[in-house]
Amino acid sequence: MDSPVYGVSTKLFFSALVIFLFFSPTTALLQNPSSKSGQINSNSVLVALLDSHYTELAELVEKALLLQTLEEAVGKHNITIFAPRNEALERELDPEFKRFLLEPGNRKSLQTLLMFHIIPKRIGTGEWPDEKSGSVKHETLWDNHVHLTTNGGSGKKTVDSAEVIRPDDVTRPDGVIHGIKQLLIPRSVQEDFNRRRNLQSISAVLPEGAPEVDPRTHRLKKPAAPVPVGAPPVLPIYDALAPGPSLAPAPAPGPGGPHHHFDGMSQVKDFIQTLLHYGGYNEMADILVNLTSLATEMGRLVSEGYVLTVLAPNDEAMAKLTTDQLSEPGAPEQIIYYHIIPEYQTEESMYNAVRRFGKVKYDTLRLPHTVVAQEADGSVKFGHGEGSAYLFDPDIYTDGRISVQGIDGVLFPEEEAVKKPASAVKVATKPRRGKLLEVACRMLGAFGQDSHFRSCH
Template identity: 75%
Template sequence: MAANYFLTFLLLSISGGLSTALPEKPSHNLSSSPSNSGQINSNSVLVALLDSHYTELAELVEKALLLQTLEEAVTQHNITIFAPKNEALERDLDPEFKRFLLEPGNLRSLQTLLLYHIVPRKIGLHEWPDSPTESTQHDTLATNPIGLTSKDADNKLVGTAKVVHPDDVVRPDGVIHGIERLLIPKSVQSDFNLRRNLQSISAVKPEGSPEVDPRTNRLKKPAPSVPAGSPPVLPIYAAMAPGPSLAPAPAPGPGGPHHHFDGESQVKDFIQTLLHYGGYNEMADILVNLTNLATEMGKLVSEGYVITVLAPNDEAMAKLTTDQLSEPGSPEQIMYYHIIAEYQTEESMYNAVRRFGKVRYDTLRLPHKVVAQEADGSVKFGDGDGSAYLFDPDIYTDGRISVQGIDGVLFPAEETKSETKTETRTVTHVKVVAKPRRGKLLEVACRMLGAFGQDSRFTTCQ
């Protein structure tokens, strides 16, 4: 019995000693913990970044769609932002590299670059190593470590960038240090090099087997390649379809054989622009439904040709009669006359007519040309009653297709053929009966008989 009391006393003393030796677990205030606060207060380092003088970095953060990511990071832990100065992002950065970062397809590289400047803990100036030989590594939000070193007491380095404004912005949940230039991780630099040297790593273009010229028994030289963006070899009329009554010419598909331009997309864009602009529904309907001109124009633009469309508005199209549209191929011929085989804008046409007076533009309806001249401070097309004014300038201009709205339907001037009048003379041919020739003696005898009035009795004297 005494042994049981002794064991009980021993266990109680041991448990009491353990309770006094172990420290109490601190009680966390959930309302003040950053991991449980659902919103960013106005005193946050993220708000301070957006309102600071580091405007270029703040703009890139918004373009990279990183605001929500940084808000979640701030709610979970403190952060340190190494902010490059504005001059480093405006003037000192390679323009080609900046263009690469701002392309929509390289959003992941831009996000990695910006997250490389943010460390998920608060690092003050006193935490830099004092000795030049020492270095501390910290993981960034981009999962790439970054090193902190010191040249001396006044020169602190982040990677290879010098800290020019240490502890520039200090907030309870983070700090911002100003650095002299942008930090570029190796992964982003590798992506940029791969994109820049894409031709050197791309697949080899397949080529056909060499051909032998039977006349010279030598290899034929391949045709020289046409550089991208060069003007087409053939004129625009040679690339057109044979005629409105025939099927479209076997022109190349969208993009052409050299893949210069996507003509069908550009034609689709300008037709949608006509519909959204308003007042040109009839023109769009003729191009798409009544004819195949939209497809043909897309093929021309894909081959590198440029065109200017003079689009009559709906009021002008409503004045067309049934006879003008009922003949086979008449809608195509009317539209061909409204398509100029060159790229013109309202400014270029007005400057031309101001300088040269009358200007004749080649149309797709050969051999007719449309005449432009200045009238009432605008551009007037055609002459007489069939003229039209430039009504809605520059409805659509993309460098390949230009659409100019006019208030009338144009028709080519009728060719007047001079008719040569030929005078016909009627010549009456008189049949002359040859009389038998009389001798000298008979004539003398007839005269003597005539003197006496007796010549009528003899037939030879009549």
């Protein structure tokens, strides 16, 4: 006979205790004290998600503080969760993008990303559209849309660009979880990440308001007459360059003067970000932003109405530069100046020019040197002999003011390219002089000239 405990039998008391210990930990994870639904139980799809092998996704859901929102969604209707495998979030995701998602200030972007993986409707493999139906659009919990399709030949099921690798992986009365191969990234989150990229500001902001000297009269410049918006600059681009090696300083008035009708700084930031996203041109971007003030100077020139074409060597080409070539004062600036053409050229315009004229000389910002372009192998080749470079990635960035053309080599003026073999020969002859000296010392030792032999050693 069961002994009563405060009017309740012992068997009934322990049954209640087991139920409390079994359900309370999971319920505490999901329920917020302010939540009024109270409909989540141990058989919920949310509990299954937190206890499943999709640990990376479950961790992001907890960090995004989405449990109460998902609890309310489950209370209203069934849901379908597309869960990326752990490797897609742990190893295959861009570390910089992951840091961006986990920053407290970007919680809204993380919530948008996660809600993009949830449809407020139960869609099992049986309800998936077949090959004849084509792509079917479904609205997610964040008012975006995903498209479910079945590939014709293989019969593979996909959601947007991600393949479903574990269909109906977890099924519960209030929802289903499908395992997918990769993370789904909505356009709004990708654009937000691009805007907050690490390129926060361009260095070496030039001072404003200092007295300016007219390069033609060498006197203080008087206030310039207003120039119509969009009109060409008053002075040549060389007179507008900032102080630099062998260049005379003289800022030029631009179209609209200090009002900057051309937002050159934003355009320069945009093209440098494009280099980073394109990939393979990180060294060029690093020189422009961190090693020199050329990015700021280019932004000011574009703001004043000038146009530029940048011949950007890729990382493989930049890696061949030696320490001696970069260590001299002003060397990085001189190298980049030779890769900037004060014209707006695209792949089509340069190719048409070399096809028509054979060889074309373009002025560069490294006075008085020019860079020669000619047709070669159906493309455009710049430079001379071994120091030449081909147009490798055409039209990486073209916005009407700045044009960026990727090349596969670092260019040098012809005069400097000729000097390189002489220095190489000089280095090659040094071991020979050492061998001759060693032979002479041995001969002196053989003839008994001990004093000379010791001096040789």
